[in-house]
Amino acid sequence: MNRNVTMIGVPMDLGQNRRGVDMGPSAIRYAGVLERIRTLGYNIEDKGDIQVKKETLGNENIHNLSNLDPVTETNKSLARTVSSINKEGHFPLILGGDHSIAIGTIAGMSGYFDNLGVIWYDAHGDLNTADTSPSGNIHGMPLAVSLGLGHPTLTTINGDFPKIKPENVIIIGARELDEGEKDYIRQSGMNVYTMHEIDRLGMSEVMHQSINYLKDRCDGVHLSLDLDGLDPHDAPGVGTPVLGGLTYRESHLAMEMLAEAKMVTSAEFVEVNPILDEKNKTAEVAVALMGSLFGEKLK
Numbered sequence: 001m002n003r004n005v006t007m008i009g010v011p012m013d014l015g016q017n018r019r020g021v022d023m024g025p026s027a028i029r030y031a032g033v034l035e036r037i038r039t040l041g042y043n044i045e046d047k048g049d050i051q052v053k054k055e056t057l058g059n060e061n062i063h064n065l066s067n068l069d070p071v072t073e074t075n076k077s078l079a080r081t082v083s084s085i086n087k088e089g090h091f092p093l094i095l096g097g098d099h100s101i102a103i104g105t106i107a108g109m110s111g112y113f114d115n116l117g118v119i120w121y122d123a124h125g126d127l128n129t130a131d132t133s134p135s136g137n138i139h140g141m142p143l144a145v146s147l148g149l150g151h152p153t154l155t156t157i158n159g160d161f162p163k164i165k166p167e168n169v170i171i172i173g174a175r176e177l178d179e180g181e182k183d184y185i186r187q188s189g190m191n192v193y194t195m196h197e198i199d200r201l202g203m204s205e206v207m208h209q210s211i212n213y214l215k216d217r218c219d220g221v222h223l224s225l226d227l228d229g230l231d232p233h234d235a236p237g238v239g240t241p242v243l244g245g246l247t248y249r250e251s252h253l254a255m256e257m258l259a260e261a262k263m264v265t266s267a268e269f270v271e272v273n274p275i276l277d278e279k280n281k282t283a284e285v286a287v288a289l290m291g292s293l294f295g296e297k298l299k
């Protein structure tokens with residue numbers, strides 16, 4: 001993997017209703033992310049946080065899109081930052097913040113790849129648009145937005161074109177999908193490993209298949225890891241926990257196999273909410289998983 005890593009925090013909590021997830025980047029830093037990755041021989045630099053501009057915050061939920069303006073503005077500046085990190089030849093490592101920030105990360109990366117692959121590690125599909133969303137929360141929409149679906153204010157960030165293609169996306173860990181998301185998955189044929197498939201095949205086989213699939217068709221791979229992909233017993237500090245999730249061990253195996261495959265070109269770890277956490281456990285889990293993603297080994 002790229003030895004030069006640039007880390008950015010995005011203290012965003014406006015993509016959903018529960019306060020505290022804006023403190024995710026601090027909690028992850030406090031859990032020792034820099035030392036953890038530096039020890040592995042990387043040249044890692046922390047460039048600090050993207051400013052989340054709350055001045056544009058109204059209380060309104062126009063068109064079933066809560067906080068559309070500040071979420072848009074923040075993602076625009078994140079996209080610019082990610083794009084410049086990638087241009088310098090560094091690996092962007094993004095710390096969330098709620099999952100709405102994937103809109104900016106993916107928009108920033110997409111310009112450099114003809115076929116950017118995305119591994120969406122999550123209990124949810126985040127494939128809603130304003131028309132299908134039960135909540136109006138933009139953190140339930142970033143994968144749809146990246147595919148070019150949804151409100152033009154969001155889909156045109158960093159260019160008026162879809163940033164990724166459905167056939168280059170793999171969702172891993174899904175166990176709570178809304179009706180509109182299920183319809184989209186059926187009609188697009190997107191690759192989704194729900195908990196059912198993971199239970200049947202085992203994580204080793206799921207990652208083996210995912211890696212082989214993306215290797216043949218993609219020129220870069222973005223990992224978007226929502227901590228709620230893990231079971232709430234292992235990652236309690238998240239705003240939308242869903243029982244029956246991926247274990248700590250399965251998640252480490254997934255990261256280790258990605259490290260071996262040397263295919264990931266950017267990553268984000270999102271939805272860590274210290275207010276809902278138990279003694280910073282979820283931030284520590286995030287850092288441990290980053291360790292494995294960057295090649296930590298016992299022998």
Ligand SMILES: NC(=[NH2+])NCCC[C@H](N)C(=O)O
Nearest residue numbers: 099124128135137139140240
């Ligand atoms: N990134 C997340 N945690 N997303 C949760 C989304 C929950 C629900 N599907 C919604 O759209 O509101």
Ligand SMILES: [Mn+2]
Nearest residue numbers: 123124226228
């Ligand atoms: Mn989720």
Ligand SMILES: [Mn+2]
Nearest residue numbers: 099122126226
């Ligand atoms: Mn998510």
